[in-house]
Amino acid sequence: MKELVRKTFGSLVFIMALCLTFSVFGNVNAYALDTLRKGNSGDQVLYLQHTLAKCNVGFTEAEIDGSFGGKTEVALKRFQMGCKLPPSGVVDSDTWTQLSGKTDVKAYSLARDGNTRVSANFKVGEFACSDGSDFILISNNLLGVLENIRSRFSRPVKINSGYRTTAHNARLGAVPNSQHRYGTAADIVVDGVSGKDLYEYADKNIPEIVRGGLGAYYQPGHKDDPNFRSNMIHVDVRSTRARWTDGIR
Numbered sequence: 001m002k003e004l005v006r007k008t009f010g011s012l013v014f015i016m017a018l019c020l021t022f023s024v025f026g027n028v029n030a031y032a033l034d035t036l037r038k039g040n041s042g043d044q045v046l047y048l049q050h051t052l053a054k055c056n057v058g059f060t061e062a063e064i065d066g067s068f069g070g071k072t073e074v075a076l077k078r079f080q081m082g083c084k085l086p087p088s089g090v091v092d093s094d095t096w097t098q099l100s101g102k103t104d105v106k107a108y109s110l111a112r113d114g115n116t117r118v119s120a121n122f123k124v125g126e127f128a129c130s131d132g133s134d135f136i137l138i139s140n141n142l143l144g145v146l147e148n149i150r151s152r153f154s155r156p157v158k159i160n161s162g163y164r165t166t167a168h169n170a171r172l173g174a175v176p177n178s179q180h181r182y183g184t185a186a187d188i189v190v191d192g193v194s195g196k197d198l199y200e201y202a203d204k205n206i207p208e209i210v211r212g213g214l215g216a217y218y219q220p221g222h223k224d225d226p227n228f229r230s231n232m233i234h235v236d237v238r239s240t241r242a243r244w245t246d247g248i249r
């Protein structure tokens with residue numbers, strides 16, 4: 001009897017540990033996303049459009065504008081039909097569930113998930129927009145890139161800018177179509193590692209960056225002058241290659 005209890009308890013603990021593992025690296029949309037329909041606009045519409053652009057439903061990244069108009073509605077209805085959902089053209093919770101399965105970008109709440117780990121070395125709160133917005137987007141592919149850098153240099157990676165709301169992105173004077181608005185970009189520094197070394201490592205050794213976005217920062221007025229190169233770099237996991245050494249992106 002004692003043995004049975006011990007065994008049962010042992011497997012219970014094992015199952016509980018398993019559940020904990022899955023919930024700790026919560027690949028779930030913890031954020032209660034709004035019901036969206038034609039006429040809506042804002043950061044959740046941007047997330048919707050960024051996801052639709054990955055779904056082969058006739059909506060491209062070039063059409064992402066944060067406004068839920070006719071094109072978004074047509075693409076959404078196509079998506080819903082493809083998932084055997086009623087083609088209502090309205091993003092309800094069932095539609096959000098299907099959409100979130102099509103993207104590496106997940107939505108989180110700062111209040112609820114701020115201290116939740118999203119990968120071995122990063123917490124949700126580290127990606128929060130500095131305007132204090134509760135809504136946060138984080139790409140799992142981006143997390144892979146950051147863990148890669150963490151492990152290569154064996155030092156903490158500090159995120160100076162992760163997710164940005166459209167409003168905050170504009171206040172910073174960053175390019176309007178910044179990848180930070182999709183949760184796919186981070187501006188990072190690693191203590192004791194130069195911007196040049198970080199850039200060169202990411203440029204050549206991280207597949208998501210080889211085919212994605214990478215930017216160097218220089219002090220204003222000193223573009224491309226190695227004496228004024230910042231230790232911060234920008235990495236993003238967009239689907240096309242991009243390189244630059246000027247401006248905030």
Ligand SMILES: [Zn+2]
Nearest residue numbers: 186187234249
């Ligand atoms: Zn950036």
